[in-house]
Amino acid sequence: MSNGLVSGWHEVADGIFQRRYQPYDVTVCAIVGADGIAVVDTRCNPAEAREVREHLRQLSAAPVRWVVNTHAHFDHYWGNAEFAAPRQLPPARFWAHAAAVTAMAACRDGEDPQGPALKARLAAGSPQWAERLAELVEVVPEHTFRTEHTLDLGDRGVRLLHVGRGHTDGDLLLHLPEADTLLVGDLVEESGPPAFGSDSYPLDWAPTLDALLARTGPDTVVVPGHGAPVGPAFVREQRDAIRSVADRCAALHAAGVPVAEALTAADDWAYDPAELADAVKRGYAQLDGTLG
Numbered sequence: 001m002s003n004g005l006v007s008g009w010h011e012v013a014d015g016i017f018q019r020r021y022q023p024y025d026v027t028v029c030a031i032v033g034a035d036g037i038a039v040v041d042t043r044c045n046p047a048e049a050r051e052v053r054e055h056l057r058q059l060s061a062a063p064v065r066w067v068v069n070t071h072a073h074f075d076h077y078w079g080n081a082e083f084a085a086p087r088q089l090p091p092a093r094f095w096a097h098a099a100a101v102t103a104m105a106a107c108r109d110g111e112d113p114q115g116p117a118l119k120a121r122l123a124a125g126s127p128q129w130a131e132r133l134a135e136l137v138e139v140v141p142e143h144t145f146r147t148e149h150t151l152d153l154g155d156r157g158v159r160l161l162h163v164g165r166g167h168t169d170g171d172l173l174l175h176l177p178e179a180d181t182l183l184v185g186d187l188v189e190e191s192g193p194p195a196f197g198s199d200s201y202p203l204d205w206a207p208t209l210d211a212l213l214a215r216t217g218p219d220t221v222v223v224p225g226h227g228a229p230v231g232p233a234f235v236r237e238q239r240d241a242i243r244s245v246a247d248r249c250a251a252l253h254a255a256g257v258p259v260a261e262a263l264t265a266a267d268d269w270a271y272d273p274a275e276l277a278d279a280v281k282r283g284y285a286q287l288d289g290t291l292g
Contacts, residue, residue: 007058012221012229013179015156017059021048024075025191025226028052029183031176033153036065039092040174040183041225042079045132046087049079064088066151068160069096069141070185070225071168072103072199074118080139094141095151097162100170101144103199108138114198161215164208165201166242167194173212181221184212188235190227193271194242196279203250203286206243209235241270249283259284 004011010018015032021043029040037060042049056064069077083092096104107115123130151158159175167186174183186195187208196202216222216232223229248269252262262280263273285291 008055009059012223013176013181016176016179016181018223018229019055026075027223027225029223030056030059031153031158032060032062033156035154036063038066038068038151038153038158039064039083040068041070041076041185042067042083044075045078046082046135046137047132049082052079053082064092067092067094068172068174069094069100071171072096072100072107073168073186076185076225077104078136078138081137084139093143094139095143095145095149095160096141097170097172098144098146100168100172101141103168103170104138104140108140163211164204166205166208168199169201171208175215180217180219181223182212182215183223184225186225187212188222188224188230188238190224190230190234192226193275194238196276196282198278200278200282201286202279202283203246206239206246209239209242213239244270245276245279246283249280250287253284253287
């Protein structure tokens with residue numbers, strides 16, 4: 001593993017760079033290939049993505065030919081327009097999992113009521129946010145896959161994999177076997193606890209991490225969506241905690257504890273109960289067969 005620093009970029013493996021950005025401590029990765037650069041996630045808005053573009057010039061003068069979005073949360077893809085026409089010519093080719101694209105399109109088109117509510121909440125947060133959202137163009141990837149696809153960067157292949165649901169139903173990971181590196185989005189988080197949101201799948205998440213871990217060796221570098229690179233031991237520890245949340249939901253559900261009382265009915269949750277309302281609600285819905 002390389003530990004090189006290039007003007008704020010951390011070279012986690014040969015030609016694979018991570019940079020962490022505020023707000024949200026979100027990870028952007030750049031994979032440098034003979035035919036160009038693949039960018040993984042693009043931050044929260046076009047202004048932030050322009051900063052990414054400037055920083056990419058510190059790594060290479062090669063064009064950005066691919067953009068990969070790890071999932072459908074705004075902090076990972078609302079900067080896409082900076083790498084699309086007319087802001088970039090020729091435009092990059094955009095990739096995401098099919099389920100993530102469905103969610104992105106619903107947000108863009110106003111079909112998901114949470115989308116307009118999120119934009120209104122962010123715009124109300126500060127004049128800067130309002131200004132940045134005023135120029136937002138939601139570019140949804142045109143290329144999708146369901147299980148696996150390989151991007152050819154000229155001298156290296158990047159495997160896009162969907163190994164199960166967890167943080168969302170459209171999580172993907174990027175596997176670079178020759179570099180023994182996995183870029184995993186928010187399936188793993190290092191700088192905070194895993195985020196069980198209103199589109200998470202609490203009962204599926206630990207098995208998905210099992211599938212992720214099956215692709216690791218003792219020295220594999222795992223780059224999370226938020227935080228510093230980790231190794232398989234960290235992923236196993238987080239998987240065990242996520243599994244304990246699922247097991248606790250299942251036990252309370254089987255005991256007939258109402259969903260509204262579940263968080264106070266047990267005192268051994270792996271994470272702060274204040275952060276687990278959606279985990280319990282969605283876990284119960286999965287157990288009831290009403291989540292889909």
